[in-house]
Amino acid sequence: MAKKQEQIVLSNGEVAIVKATRSNYQNILIVELEGVLRVIDNETKTLAPTLGEMHNKHAYYVKKS
Template sequence: MNKKEEQIVLSNGEVANVKDTQSNYQNILIVELDGVLRVIDKETRTLAQTLGSTHNQHAYYVKKS
């Protein structure tokens, strides 16, 4: 049975789907944004900075079924 994903609005106005994780992170959420899994700060709802110079260098892509 598929559980409906929660959607949240980020600080920049974009809408992202919150992903369920087996770990209980205290200060972050894992979200899917434009087909890419990203990390956001729970309180400010801002995207964490990537390590590379481009958005996609260290991102995890979600496989669509």
């Protein structure tokens, strides 16, 4: 059974999809933004900084079926 995915509006106005995780993170959320899994601060809804140029080599891209 497919569960409806929750959407969240980030502090910069972008809309991301919250991903379910097995871990109980207290201060962060894992979200999908433009096909890439990203980390945001749970309180401020801001994106965690990327690894700069290395972001492309280490990003987790979401597989579309």
